[in-house]
Amino acid sequence: MPMPTLLQLANRMVGNLGTPDPAVKRGRPGEPLARDAGGTMTDRDAWADVTYETVAPGVHRIPVEMPGEGLAATNVYAVVGDRSVGLVDAGWFAGDAMGDLERGLAALGAGLGDVGTIVVTHIHPDHYTLAVELMRRTRCEILLGSGERHSLALILDRERGMSEFGVSLQRCGVPRSMVESHARSDVDVALYAEPTGWLHDGDVVLLGDLEVEAVETPGHTRGHVCFAGDEIGVLFTGDHVLPRITPAVGSEPTDHLHRSLADYLDSLTRIRRRPDAAMLPAHGVAGASVHERVDELLRHHEIRLDQCGEAVAAGARTAYEVAKQVPWTKRERALDSLGPMDQLMAVQETRAHLEVLSMRGRVQQAADPDLDVYDLA
Numbered sequence: 001m002p003m004p005t006l007l008q009l010a011n012r013m014v015g016n017l018g019t020p021d022p023a024v025k026r027g028r029p030g031e032p033l034a035r036d037a038g039g040t041m042t043d044r045d046a047w048a049d050v051t052y053e054t055v056a057p058g059v060h061r062i063p064v065e066m067p068g069e070g071l072a073a074t075n076v077y078a079v080v081g082d083r084s085v086g087l088v089d090a091g092w093f094a095g096d097a098m099g100d101l102e103r104g105l106a107a108l109g110a111g112l113g114d115v116g117t118i119v120v121t122h123i124h125p126d127h128y129t130l131a132v133e134l135m136r137r138t139r140c141e142i143l144l145g146s147g148e149r150h151s152l153a154l155i156l157d158r159e160r161g162m163s164e165f166g167v168s169l170q171r172c173g174v175p176r177s178m179v180e181s182h183a184r185s186d187v188d189v190a191l192y193a194e195p196t197g198w199l200h201d202g203d204v205v206l207l208g209d210l211e212v213e214a215v216e217t218p219g220h221t222r223g224h225v226c227f228a229g230d231e232i233g234v235l236f237t238g239d240h241v242l243p244r245i246t247p248a249v250g251s252e253p254t255d256h257l258h259r260s261l262a263d264y265l266d267s268l269t270r271i272r273r274r275p276d277a278a279m280l281p282a283h284g285v286a287g288a289s290v291h292e293r294v295d296e297l298l299r300h301h302e303i304r305l306d307q308c309g310e311a312v313a314a315g316a317r318t319a320y321e322v323a324k325q326v327p328w329t330k331r332e333r334a335l336d337s338l339g340p341m342d343q344l345m346a347v348q349e350t351r352a353h354l355e356v357l358s359m360r361g362r363v364q365q366a367a368d369p370d371l372d373v374y375d376l377a
Contacts, residue, residue, distance in 0.1 A: 047285045048072035052104040055286045056232045056278065058208060062104030064091035066126050071283050074126045076101055077236060079208035080108055084116035086207025088227055088236045089282055090131035093191055097130055117141045119205055119212065120195070121238025122221040123148040123155065127282060129191040136193075143205060145216065146198040147223025151252060155192050171372045172347050173318030181340070199225055212236070217271065219264025220247045226271065235277040235290050240267060243284040243293060246300055248345055250352030261352035262359060265301060268294050301353075305362075308353045309376075312363050317373045319351035326350070 047053075048063045055061050058080055063073035074097075077088040085105065091097045102112055118131045118140060131142050144152075154164065169179045199205070201216040205227075212227040217240045227236040239247045250260045276291040304326070311325040323346050324335045335343055354374050357363045366373040 045072045047075075051107050052078070053286070055280060056229070056234050058210060059229070059232070059234065059280070060104070060108055061280070061286050062101055064097040064100040064104075064130070065095050066092055066097070067094045071126075073100075073283070075280070075282050075284075075286065076104070077280055078105060078108060078110070079210050080110060081208025081210070084208060085110050085114045086205075086210070087115055087118040087131070088207070088212075088280075089121055089127045089238065090118050090134060091129075092126040093130040093133040098133065101130065113138055115140045117143065117205065117207060119143045119199070119207065119214070119225075119227055121145075121226065121236070121240070121282060122224040123151050124221065124239070125191065127238065132191060132193045135196065141197065142195040143197045143199050144195040145214070145223035145225035146200050147216065147218055147225075148221065149198070149223070151221060151223065152192065152194070156189055158189055168351075169344060169347065171370070172351050173320035173371055174344065174347055175320075178340070178344075215271070215274075217267035219249055219260060219267045221252060222260075222263070224267075228274070228277070230275070230277075233277050234280050235271070235274075236280045237271075237290065238282045240264075241271065241279055241290060241293050241297065242281045243279065243288055245283070246297060248349060250345075250348040250350075259355070261301070261349075261356050265298070265356070268298055272298075305353055305357060308350060309357055309362050312354075312357075312374055313376055317366075317375065318371055319347050319354055322354065322374075323347045323350040 050063065053061045055077075060078045060080065062076045062078055064076055065073055074089060074091045076091055079086040079088070091101060105111055105114070112134060115134060115138060118134065120128050120131055120142060122128070122145065128144070134140055135142050166179050170176060199214045201214060203214040204211050205214065210229055210232065212229050215226045215228055215235075217224050217226045217238075220239045224238060224240055226238060226240055228234075229236070235241075241247075247264075249264045252260065272291060272294045276289055278286070279288045279290045279293060280286045307326045308322050311322040314325065316322040316325050323343075327333065328335060328338060328342075328346055335346055338346060351372065354363060354372075358365055358374065361377050363374045364377045366375055
């Protein structure tokens with residue numbers, strides 16, 4: 001998902017809806033959310049306007065608010081067992097997000113102190129920072145994918161992280177003035193801390209009474225992990241597979257930029273090879289087919305790769321020049337019509353597509369000590 005500043009670098013299963021608390025400015029208290037004949041929420045953001053929603057046996061989606069004007073909420077999944085509660089992701093520790101989580105748990109007959117383990121899909125603040133705060137308050141366990149070690153180190157070392165980010169943007173051909181004006185971090189380092197444990201592919205974790213398997217899915221971040229609950233037919237997809245938007249790739253201040261899209265496509269293919277499951281995403285409506293959405297995302301990126309290749313054929317040579325020639329968002333907007341930080345993200349994502357084109361032999365990288373320059377192969 002698109003994340004602000006440095007870390008901007010950011011339907012069919014119908015469950016039981018928790019009644020919104022009248023004190024919470026979410027939805028219309030006492031009224032069910034609008035759904036069509038097939039059970040799909042008809043209000044685009046209705047998924048964020050509930051206290052909780054039961055999406056599978058023992059699994060409840062609790063949307064917690066996000067700051068800013070982007071996505072409305074992060075879905076926190078509470079897995080309620082006989083003796084404890086496990087969470088998948090925890091949200092951004094900002095605004096009333098902790099209150100949203102507490103109210104959702106209370107509606108399920110639980111409290112913050114009942115949370116024993118939190119598995120986090122990736123390091124972005126809207127997934128990780130509330131988990132850190134909860135760990136500090138209750139001493140619960142946080143488990144994070146081992147591939148996020150380097151990214152966490154860069155977050156904790158702000159100066160080094162911003163230096164790597166700025167250099168990568170300049171190599172994309174972004175004007176220095178634009179980099180200096182907008183490539184900055186507003187994320188509070190104090191919100192971060194080391195997890196209590198690191199996860200590896202295939203590790204099994206008990207959340208409540210449900211065993212979930214860690215499935216490494218690098219791409220959106222280098223250490224992104226999905227969690228498979230095969231016994232109940234669900235996949236907690238984090239930001240790897242989202243129902244309405246295409247997850248951002250290439251927006252990390254690391255040398256991983258050169259593999260981000262390739263890794264992401266490989267990860268999508270890996271998920272596609274698993275049995276289909278109900279998608280439980282970090283943002284948006286839960287319950288759609290994972291396979292169907294993966295197929296859509298793979299098609300999207302093939303179209304984008306073709307567009308980038310056509311831009312190189314037309315004379316664009318850097319990621320910045322290519323990004324100016326391809327359309328952005330579903331409205332097909334020009335690059336310069338986007339906000340400053342969105343422009344930088346778009347350039348980084350374009351670079352990731354050019355790297356895949358280079359790996360496929362469609363373009364080649366020319367020798368240049370200061371810029372990543374591409375020509376047709």
